[in-house]
Amino acid sequence: MHPNTNQIEMSVIIPFYNEERGLEHLFTRVLGVLDRLNLSYEVICVDDGSQDQTLKNLINYHYLYPEIKIISLSRNFGKDVALTAGLENAQGQVIIPIDADLQDPPELIEKLLQKWREGYDVVYGKRRSRQGESLVKRFTANAFYKVISKISSVSIPQDTGDFRLLDKKVVDALKTMPERTRFMKGLFAWVGFKQTYIIYDRPSRFQGTSKWNYWQLWNFALDGITSFSLIPLKVWSYLGVSVSFLSFMYGSFLIIRTLVLGIDVPGYASLMVTTLFIGGLQLITLGILGEYLGRIYEETKQRPLYLIKERHGFHMDS
Secondary structure, eight states, X not given: OOOOGGGOOEEEEEEESSOGGGHHHHHHHHHHHHHHTTOOEEEEEEEOSOSSSHHHHHHHHHHHOTTEXXXXXXXXXXXXXXXXXXXXXOOSSEEEEOOTTSSSOGGGHHHHHHHHHTTOSEEEEEEEEETTOOHHHXXXXXXXXXXXXXXXXXXXXXXXXXXEEEEHHHHHHHTTOOOSSOOHHHHHHHTOSSEEEEEEEEOOXXXXXXXXXXXXXXXXXXXXXXXXXXXXXXXXXXXXXXXHHHHHHHHHHHHHXXXXXXXXXXXXXXHHHHHXXXXXXXXHHHHHHHHHHHHHHHHHHOOOSOOEEXXXXXXXXX
């Protein structure tokens, strides 16, 4: 199907980073599903600075299938920024982000559409199982979402990714959010609107391995927590009051003991333990303040969120 640019009903957004080997299978499944829906559509492929032949192969697919459009970023900006670039260029009445690794089956798009037609503005996929992931990764992911659901003022659904359907008015709302730290799962929840979900079993990657290592996942968790909660800052005020109270009580005890029993030689060990404990708390506090301050610094620079190197298939392009 070759859609009219001004009458696109569905936009599918796929971020790519070094996915050259899986393109044929990906497009076979995605285009097969979209053609069966009898809707005008576009597939926006965002190349996030791939180092292999992903971009070259995407361009070849664009010439074969004009509904495939390409945005090539000038370097690797990260998946959430690449997804943002796709959202800002999507023209459909409904927009569906999906991963290139096919862990989110494109065959579920029809179920997402059914929920949208029932009147929902956001329909997200909720994972019943996560095949192909280690026990450690599943445990840390569950722990992260439990923690952030407790400390955030926004309810962020557990066991969800970026795979979801968004009504155009939801995407228009997301476009008004200029922050540089893009924790998209939190932003999807923050905008509100009428939301529901479908449940599915997430299969293993079609091929290759995840681009995320544990250090990146740790930074991802920090971005999510600092973007949607002030609890890490507030907790140190309460902890400081508690430590001060305990110090006052201990000091009062020493004074009373001295008055009753006389002066004795103070303990070196207890003094060192107390000093190291207080020093450790101060360093942790400074570290948390630094995390928030660093994000404020990034926001004040007002750099573009991303830079586009080239585009293919958009009506304003030559």
